[in-house]
Amino acid sequence: MKSDSESIINELADKEYEAGFVTLIETEVFPKGLGEDVVRALSAKKEEPAYMTEWRLKAYRHWVKQVEPKWAHLSYTEPQFQEISYYAAPKNAPKFNSLDEVDPELIKTFEKLGIPMQEQKILAGVAVDVVFDSVSVHTTFKDMLKEHGIIFCSISEAIREHPELIQEYLGSVVPFTDNFYASLNSAVFTDGSFVYIPKGVRCPVELSTYFRINEAKTGQFERTLIIADEGSYVSYLEGCTAPMRDENQLHAAVVEIVAMKNAEVKYSTVQNWYPGDKDGNGGVYNFVTKRGICRGDNSKISWTQVETGSAITWKYPSTILKGNNSVGEFYSVAVTKNYQQADTGTKMIHLGKNTRSTIVSKGISMGNSNNSYRGLVKIGKGATSARNFSQCDSLLIGSKCGAHTFPYIEVENQTATVEHAPKMP
Amino acid sequence: MNTVQTQSNNLTLSKLIELFEIDNHEYVLPEASRMASLQFLAAGAFPTTRVEKWKHTSLKPLVENQYSLPTNLSKNYSDIKSVDFGTGLVHKLVFINGIYQKQLSNIVIGEQLIVDELSAKSAPQNWENQSTSDSVFIHLNIAFANDGIYVEAPANAALKYPVYIIQMIDNEELNPVIHLRNKIVAKKGSSIKIIHQVHSTGNMPALCNIYTEISTEPNAHLEYNVVQFDLQNVSLVSNLNLQQSRDSKLETNTISLSGKLIRNEVVANLNQANAEVQLRGIYMPRNNEHTDNTLQIKHNAPNCQSNQLYKGIIDNVASSTFLGQIYVDREGQKTNAYQSNKNILLTDTCRSYSKPQLEIYADDVKCTHGSTSGQMDKDMLFYLQTRGIGFENARRLMLIAFLSDILQAITIEPLAQWVVNEIHNRLDS
Numbered sequence: 001m002k003s004d005s006e007s008i009i010n011e012l013a014d015k016e017y018e019a020g021f022v023t024l025i026e027t028e029v030f031p032k033g034l035g036e037d038v039v040r041a042l043s044a045k046k047e048e049p050a051y052m053t054e055w056r057l058k059a060y061r062h063w064v065k066q067v068e069p070k071w072a073h074l075s076y077t078e079p080q081f082q083e084i085s086y087y088a089a090p091k092n093a094p095k096f097n098s099l100d101e102v103d104p105e106l107i108k109t110f111e112k113l114g115i116p117m118q119e120q121k122i123l124a125g126v127a128v129d130v131v132f133d134s135v136s137v138h139t140t141f142k143d144m145l146k147e148h149g150i151i152f153c154s155i156s157e158a159i160r161e162h163p164e165l166i167q168e169y170l171g172s173v174v175p176f177t178d179n180f181y182a183s184l185n186s187a188v189f190t191d192g193s194f195v196y197i198p199k200g201v202r203c204p205v206e207l208s209t210y211f212r213i214n215e216a217k218t219g220q221f222e223r224t225l226i227i228a229d230e231g232s233y234v235s236y237l238e239g240c241t242a243p244m245r246d247e248n249q250l251h252a253a254v255v256e257i258v259a260m261k262n263a264e265v266k267y268s269t270v271q272n273w274y275p276g277d278k279d280g281n282g283g284v285y286n287f288v289t290k291r292g293i294c295r296g297d298n299s300k301i302s303w304t305q306v307e308t309g310s311a312i313t314w315k316y317p318s319t320i321l322k323g324n325n326s327v328g329e330f331y332s333v334a335v336t337k338n339y340q341q342a343d344t345g346t347k348m349i350h351l352g353k354n355t356r357s358t359i360v361s362k363g364i365s366m367g368n369s370n371n372s373y374r375g376l377v378k379i380g381k382g383a384t385s386a387r388n389f390s391q392c393d394s395l396l397i398g399s400k401c402g403a404h405t406f407p408y409i410e411v412e413n414q415t416a417t418v419e420h421a422p423k424m425p
Numbered sequence: 426m427n428t429v430q431t432q433s434n435n436l437t438l439s440k441l442i443e444l445f446e447i448d449n450h451e452y453v454l455p456e457a458s459r460m461a462s463l464q465f466l467a468a469g470a471f472p473t474t475r476v477e478k479w480k481h482t483s484l485k486p487l488v489e490n491q492y493s494l495p496t497n498l499s500k501n502y503s504d505i506k507s508v509d510f511g512t513g514l515v516h517k518l519v520f521i522n523g524i525y526q527k528q529l530s531n532i533v534i535g536e537q538l539i540v541d542e543l544s545a546k547s548a549p550q551n552w553e554n555q556s557t558s559d560s561v562f563i564h565l566n567i568a569f570a571n572d573g574i575y576v577e578a579p580a581n582a583a584l585k586y587p588v589y590i591i592q593m594i595d596n597e598e599l600n601p602v603i604h605l606r607n608k609i610v611a612k613k614g615s616s617i618k619i620i621h622q623v624h625s626t627g628n629m630p631a632l633c634n635i636y637t638e639i640s641t642e643p644n645a646h647l648e649y650n651v652v653q654f655d656l657q658n659v660s661l662v663s664n665l666n667l668q669q670s671r672d673s674k675l676e677t678n679t680i681s682l683s684g685k686l687i688r689n690e691v692v693a694n695l696n697q698a699n700a701e702v703q704l705r706g707i708y709m710p711r712n713n714e715h716t717d718n719t720l721q722i723k724h725n726a727p728n729c730q731s732n733q734l735y736k737g738i739i740d741n742v743a744s745s746t747f748l749g750q751i752y753v754d755r756e757g758q759k760t761n762a763y764q765s766n767k768n769i770l771l772t773d774t775c776r777s778y779s780k781p782q783l784e785i786y787a788d789d790v791k792c793t794h795g796s797t798s799g800q801m802d803k804d805m806l807f808y809l810q811t812r813g814i815g816f817e818n819a820r821r822l823m824l825i826a827f828l829s830d831i832l833q834a835i836t837i838e839p840l841a842q843w844v845v846n847e848i849h850n851r852l853d854s
Contacts, residue, residue, distance in 0.1 A: 394783075402785060411776065411799075416770075416800075
């Protein structure tokens with residue numbers, strides 16, 4: 001038994017990054033640097049309406065005024081924001097009508113990664129939106145989803161085709177003033193996925209987006225917006241990889257979820273960005289803001305994340321429990337090895353009555369890595385009879401790694417029950 | 426991020442420093458340390474809630490007041506509120522507004538105990554080096570502490586009678602600012618029990634900044650009890666620094682009954698193998714009071730044990746903060762560390778903030794932390810009522826029971842009795 005488990009641990013610790021190849025594909029890349037002109041050019045490139053350009057510029061102006069946050073239990077050199085190119089896209093990409101038009105190199109890439117793009121192969125059913133560098137290259141199953149009234153497309157398309165939804169919801173959960181990286185993302189996000197599930201519709205397939213950074217010296221800034229209207233249900237899966245490079249690539253995404261009355265959203269992430277090599281060179285800086293709001297009564301948002309990649313992870317998928325009886329869940333497994341550093345967790349903000357939240361977080365650290373859980377449970381004044389249960393366990397393998405927990409518990413209503421009961425074996 | 430409160434009538438750090446500069450005090454610490462701290466203070470400011478360690482503890486009650494230097498009052502202080510030891514003996518050390526009162530103090534003859542007033546001449550200078558501290562209060566204390574007490578239990582002495590340090594703040598007619606410094610040492614194989622009482626007699630605003638250093642040498646056993654009460658208009662900041670050698674045991678019981686603003690900051694250093702520290706606390710803020718317990722336990726050596734147990738009952742519009750950190754160094758293998766913080770909220774308007782934090786760099790350790798916040802169990806209350814116990818009695822019974830494991834840990838009988846009575850009085854009012 002012992003040798004078995006040892007060999008599994010060793011295998012895991014020694015395993016090299018499997019998705020680290022580079023695809024040789026013609027790409028269009030903006031010159032390095034960021035300024036109002038870049039934001040305008042980017043918005044123009046994406047053929048966005050004026051309201052969007054304005055919104056981006058406001059975000060940019062706010063970003064300039066901020067300083068990079070330093071409170072996380074992480075040590076890294078601040079990204080050189082003027083050394084990054086803010087737009088990279090496959091050159092002969094923009095609009096596809098069918099899969100035949102997609103560059104075969106690209107299809108090969110996704111086959112290597114095991115992403116089902118061939119619709120005929122996946123009758124069992126996952127609808128996939130694929131974001132390569134900064135642009136959504138293909139969304140499968142579109143027509144079938146259309147029949148149910150479901151909108152599943154790239155966010156660029158939604159900005160053009162569904163401005164009423166975008167104007168109402170974009171930035172409604174994570175405003176562009178939220179934090180340094182959310183402001184940056186709002187100014188320069190290039191693509192991402194958009195999901196709208198109409199009233200009473202149960203999405204018949206799992207929706208999935210696959211993100212890949214390919215180009216060197218680029219940052220990826222995608223934006224995801226999911227709206228689940230009254231009584232609807234959707235399960236959404238996100239995955240990510242990047243080639244192995246010696247430099248640190250920046251990934252700063254924003255995900256927003258809105259769940260209306262009786263709606264349920266399940267959001268799962270498999271985060272496998274390039275973690276850097278054995279000596280801690282290179283790897284993706286993953287600075288992500290993910291937040292959902294249970295706007296209506298009896299709504300539910302459930303986050304599940306498996307974090308294995310990235311050199312630096314800074315990520316706290318959160319839920320605002322505004323509707324009465326709404327439910328928030330967070331399940332996380334974070335594995336760090338070599339010189340990886342993760343500071344991840346969740347926030348559960350209870351505002352409505354009888355709101356309930358559950359947090360289960362498991363962290364495993366190996367090698368010279370550091371793995372931190374950081375979480376906030378806040379019970380607002382009006383959150384009568386709110387309940388929270390949190391549990392976070394950590395496992396350390398080897399004597400050079402670190403495991404940490406930073407739980408914040410803020411209770412402002414006497415009828416609340418908050419329990420935090422973690423342990424370290 | 427350290428921004429100074431800017432309202433014109435607010436106390437700024439520089440005003441507080443000026444207060445002392447004009448005065449001809451004799452200070453406890455050597456000039457070199459004082460100068461370094463003054464330099465730090467010249468560039469510093471009181472932390473705002475934007476500073477992580479002060480996120481939920483606002484210093485507003487402290488900075489919105491003016492203070493003056495305590496002057497010697499020619500009053501008769503024979504009737505000081507204190508624990509009644511009856512016919513039992515106790516070593517009594519009395520301070521009024523930070524000045525040692527020899528005539529009110531009393532050392533039991535025949536006990537092996539070394540007590541010395543701290544002053545530049547007599548004080549032992551082997552203070553833990555705090556020059557790198559980022560705390561304004563620690564630097565204020567280094568710069569301006571002008572009195573305090575040195576208590577030592579000599580090697581292998583088992584002291585029979587507790588040492589009772591009474592620190593009274595007379596704020597009836599003036600608004601004193603007090604910087605006091607104490608040092609307590611338990612030499613090899615000794616055992617000693619301490620009570621440290623802080624209370625005030627008036628209603629004028631006061632600022633009290635205490636720094637206490639306790640060290641336990643190999644095999645020593647020290648119990649340190651803190652009682653803080655009647656501090657309705659006092660801002661009390663207490664920094665407690667613990668240094669432990671191998672096989673020593675240190676226990677602290679911090680009972681904060683009332684205080685406008687109380688911040689108890691503890692740094693416990695387990696420096697050698699097999700040391701054990703037990704930190705317990707009760708806090709009961711009410712009205713618009715705020716009590717803050719900030720602890721850091723540093724497991725710097727293998728096989729050490731630490732245990733934190735803090736319980737709060739929060740009433741009216743009061744609030745509490747618990748920031749507990751367990752830090753396990755790479756050297757801290759086989760560490761056993763526990764932490765528990767429980768809060769009962771009595772009203773809709775009170776608040777409780779808790780952050781039980783772990784930072785672990787060794788892989789063969791056992792660390793658990795837990796935190797609960799909520800109201801009293803209604804089923805239990807109902808059950809007691811069905812047994813013929815009235816609501817008020819049932820409620821009091823349950824609250825006392827909630828605190829009982831900490832109350833039972835106080836081994837000085839008259840003190841334990843006094844604390845229970847005080848809590849009863851509080852719950853009745």
